[in-house]
Amino acid sequence: MSTVVVTGGTGTLGREVVRHLVEDGHDVVVTSRSATPSVWDSARTVQVDYRSPGTLRTAFEGADAIVHCATRVSGRRGGDVDLTGRVLDAARHTGCGNLVYISIVGVDRIPLRYYRTKIEAERLIEDSGLPWTILRTTQFHQLVIRLLNALTRPPLALVPDLSVQPIAAAEVGARLAELATARPAGRVPDMGGPEILAVPDLARRYLEAIGRHRLVRPIRLFGSVYKGFRAGHHLAPANASGTITFQEYLNARMRSPR
Numbered sequence: 309m310s311t312v313v314v315t316g317g318t319g320t321l322g323r324e325v326v327r328h329l330v331e332d333g334h335d336v337v338v339t340s341r342s343a344t345p346s347v348w349d350s351a352r353t354v355q356v357d358y359r360s361p362g363t364l365r366t367a368f369e370g371a372d373a374i375v376h377c378a379t380r381v382s383g384r385r386g387g388d389v390d391l392t393g394r395v396l397d398a399a400r401h402t403g404c405g406n407l408v409y410i411s412i413v414g415v416d417r418i419p420l421r422y423y424r425t426k427i428e429a430e431r432l433i434e435d436s437g438l439p440w441t442i443l444r445t446t447q448f449h450q451l452v453i454r455l456l457n458a459l460t461r462p463p464l465a466l467v468p469d470l471s472v473q474p475i476a477a478a479e480v481g482a483r484l485a486e487l488a489t490a491r492p493a494g495r496v497p498d499m500g501g502p503e504i505l506a507v508p509d510l511a512r513r514y515l516e517a518i519g520r521h522r523l524v525r526p527i528r529l530f531g532s533v534y535k536g537f538r539a540g541h542h543l544a545p546a547n548a549s550g551t552i553t554f555q556e557y558l559n560a561r562m563r564s565p566r
């Protein structure tokens with residue numbers, strides 16, 4: 309049995325990591341900014357203030373591994389850089405056998421601001437002196453549905469003419485749990501969902517599932533970010549190891565919405 313700390317263990321991915329670790333019988337600590345986070349009963353929780361090294365060190369004490377899922381999408385320094393720096397400072401202080409980080413396929417090739425912070429965070433980890441593992445995956449089904457929901461609100465749904473390879477956060481969570489309890493592996497093979505699908509097609513499927521009637525119009529966008537997505541730098545066709553399809557996820561979600 310290992311002791312594993314999951315930062316952001318309250319999030320879409322983090323709670324899946326926690327679930328798999330708990331089910332496998334590990335001692336799991338969830339760090340959260342909230343005093344009363346909602347997580348699995350068998351996981352311990354520690355409230356942390358990422359600006360205060362003391363609270364992070366308390367949470368990391370005795371950890372065999374840390375799975376770093378907490379993310380700051382915006383902020384003055386942006387994204388994950390500052391947050392990851394603080395996690396690394398605390399982990400160096402307490403010692404940690406494996407710092408596992410989740411990143412995104414294409415962060416080094418698509419100049420999205422959030423992606424730039426992810427690649428910078430990856431480099432901080434690689435240079436940290438700590439044993440580390442980094443997994444990059446494609447977009448989660450949950451994120452795709454959130455985006456489709458927003459895009460298909462207007463009567464005419466203008467949807468980017470792009471493809472995505474969505475993956476179930478549950479499968480990524482299982483993989484991270486496995487990596488956290490194994491030896492540090494450095495950068496491991498990317499992980500993508502089972503299918504590459506056109507976003508306008510996904511929008512139509514989503515609209516049908518929720519019974520919303522909209523006209524979907526694919527649109528081309530401009531700029532280097534869109535060009536990177538058009539080139540497919542966010543896809544991992546050779547690593548389509550996820551098995552749960554978007555349609556399966558959507559059907560299950562319609563049966564029991566969360």
Ligand SMILES: NC(=O)c1ccc[n+]([C@@H]2O[C@H](COP(=O)([O-])OP(=O)(O)OC[C@H]3O[C@@H](n4cnc5c(N)ncnc54)[C@H](OP(=O)(O)O)[C@@H]3O)[C@@H](O)[C@H]2O)c1
Binds near residue numbers: 319320341391446
């Ligand atoms: N979503 C995707 O499609 C996708 C794909 C590939 C990789 N990833 C990566 O997977 C990781 C988790 O993503 P997710 O979608 O599960 O995120 P999420 O649901 O938004 O959860 C992120 C967690 O981070 C913590 N957090 C949020 N804002 C914070 C802040 N300002 N300071 C400190 N902690 C903060 C929150 O925990 P508390 O509120 O409890 O503190 C939250 O539970 C991220 O690193 C993301 O880049 C995501």
